[in-house]
Amino acid sequence: MIFGERVKQARELRGFTQTKLAELLKVTQGRIAQIEGEFRDVADSLIAEIAYHTDLPLSYFSKAPVNRLSAGSLLFRARTSISKREVTQSLRDAEHVFGLAESMARDLYIPVSMRTLEGDPREAARKTRALLGLPAAEPVRGLIRTLEGAGVWVLAIPALKGRDAFCCWAQVEGRDIPVIAISPGCSGDRLAMNVAHELGHLVMHKNSLGRISAELEKEAFAYGAEFLMPEAGIRPDLQPPVSLTRISRLKPKWGVSIQALVRRAYDLGVISERQYRYLFMQISSKGWRTEEPIQIAPEKPRLLKKMAEVLYGSSLPLDRIAAAADMLPAEVSRILDLYADTERPSPRAKSRIVSFPAPSRVPK
Ligand SMILES: [Zn+2]
Structure with missing residues (x-):
């Protein structure tokens, strides 16, 4: 049957x-x-x-079919950049990977401290930084690990194309779990922007994720910009005259794209609309719209592999993990490969190392 x-x-x-x-x-x-x-x-x-x-x-x-995830903020992308079939495939793949996480989470306790906020997006971004224990005016180091530490499930979804990400709140054992789905093929700077943007949706738009409008989309961008490049920290770095050379030097410091930095300079009123257009013309003529110089290594999520290690030990018996999730071992292996092995902090991390709480077994 x-x-x-x-x-x-x-x-x-x-x-x-x-x-x-x-x-x-x-x-x-x-x-x-x-x-x-x-x-x-x-x-x-x-x-x-x-x-x-x-x-x-x-x-x-x-197995009886379950709809594990709602399409959340993915639906907005469906109207703009990707076909309906791609949206469906991305969602199914996210459900598939989420199912793997869920099959393990039943026997684990992963505390969730991430919560929703109302009001101005910039204010919400500053409050979120404070809640996460991030310094108010410094670049974020280890963004994904920090969010995982607050109970956000960051899932790498193979079917999501290079530029995409989406988020939703999911139910696991009667609890609300914030989920951010990311593409494993994304550059580090783009990934940081995607994650911060989706975090904005999770924090501000919990009850309207299925109805993201252009207005809410703008809020998520404003939130993401303030979260990654807080005005208090970046304004001193953006003193005029702003040139592409100077902006490029800020890319490794802030971990965001040159284009995002130019946009930030414009939004903060540091450069005029004419200067903004001029800088973007230069960016286009150099071919940086498709590929920017200075590569930022993308941060791999960790949670899924950590769940498997806590439950099964570091040898990771793929057949047992796969059987519990109705997958084939080869697919579990491909998925787990997208996750980080250890919690070694990035060599650039200096001021603050966010410790990642080990999911603990649920006492029986
Ligand atoms: Zn969005």
């Missing part, structure tokens, strides 16, 4: 249309539609074929 809805989810997870899956299985598209629409017996050999082509274990198809 299998759930047709699970076949649909598996197909969407792998980015297949019904026609594509039908081709792989050498059946008609109508047959796929029929299987997906029903809760019924499907020949074992056909289920095995579906499992083979979607890289999933048979157990995946006999």
